[in-house]
Amino acid sequence: MDSEEKLILLFRQGDDEAVAHLAKHYGPQVYRLARCLLRSQEEAQDAAGDVFVKLYSRREEVPLQGFKPWLMRVVYNHCHDLLRRRQTFSRLLPRLFRMSPADQYNGGDEALEGADRKLIVEEALNLLPEQEKTALVLRFYTDMNYEEIANVMGVSTATVGTWLHRGKARMRVILEQRG
């Protein structure tokens, strides 16, 4: 049994240190994927909290193997549920939920202009279609392979390859334009 499996076993038993270790190690990855899908820092932080609460309340169901892809799938599904509910609300109450152009790109949290590389990368990422952006974040931030990404997003590996290829090409163009 490797160290991650031992950690998951302890987490299943509700061990405080295991909880802290998982939050420290996977929290940023969960947050970044949620941020990529939800576009607002506050929503992403709430979504990350919801996912960890779900994880803890149903800790007996956490798999010993393939934990990371499973966790990313939980985050992905949770964020899509939130977006679906938001779409339903926005159809019912359009005036209250209309987003400004700035919010549509980056949740209104950061300035659109900025020489800082972090902001340029985030801005470039936010301009990509959702699938390409999600595939890039899963590939390059959480270091998942094609099969794992395909499992999270519920598509074939060929589709993941296409999205990654297109996403990289678009990012390259945007980053070159912005220096």
Next chain:
Amino acid sequence: MQCPETPVWEQFLENRIEYGPNGDLAEHLEGCALCREQVDFCKSEDNYFGSALAELSVPDGLEEVLISRIYQVERSWQWLKTGLVGLLLSSGLVAVFVGWLPLFHIIGRLTRSLAVESILLQFLVLLVNLVRWAAEGVQRGEPLLPTFAALLVACLAGLFVQGRKGGYSNA
């Protein structure tokens, strides 16, 4: 062999394919400088995107926020569970008292005479009298009284049980 396109090399770097449309890719790579350049470009691009995306910011103190959120919800559930248990227990006691009121009148008089100096026993007598009062209210046909009494007993039972458990539990 005709040189494969970039997507083919990307799949090759992912160890997902060994053969392209026209043959063994590793063999082709050994003999084609242009494709080696293309593969090096793909690798450096992967490194570039990897390091660029690693700079995506995360809020300070995210780990603490996540942990406190988990235990906050867990504590709320504990309070709810103990409150519900207390409510069920007290409702059961009220129902029992309604049927056995004369007997509990006698027990109440006896315990009052015995519990002069013990604070714990006096507290228990108070609880018993509250439940008896609720039961008498039910007998008189006053539904609100037993509800309030039952709620008070439930809160007290919840506090007592929660205090004994010492907060959220770790299995």
